[in-house]
Amino acid sequence: MLKGTRRAIVKRIQPLSIHGQMNIDVFWVDPEDPEEEIRHARVGAEDAPRTLDVGDAVTMHYLLGKVTKITK
Numbered sequence: 001m002l003k004g005t006r007r008a009i010v011k012r013i014q015p016l017s018i019h020g021q022m023n024i025d026v027f028w029v030d031p032e033d034p035e036e037e038i039r040h041a042r043v044g045a046e047d048a049p050r051t052l053d054v055g056d057a058v059t060m061h062y063l064l065g066k067v068t069k070i071t072k
């Protein structure tokens with residue numbers, strides 16, 4: 001996907017620090033996928049809602065095939 005959005009359900013959140021920059025690894029599934037394949041996205045902490053929690057329905061924003069932002 002070059003540019004667009006995709007609905008997702010958050011399954012796990014893992015905060016991490018890379019060279020002092022806070023990031024979040026988000027493990028998610030597509031709500032329309034019957035097999036519930038787990039997918040992964042890494043975004044900066046500023047690019048995800050502070051209240052992001054497991055089970056939340058979110059929108060993944062893509063640019064050039066990479067998640068750039070997560071919104072509720």
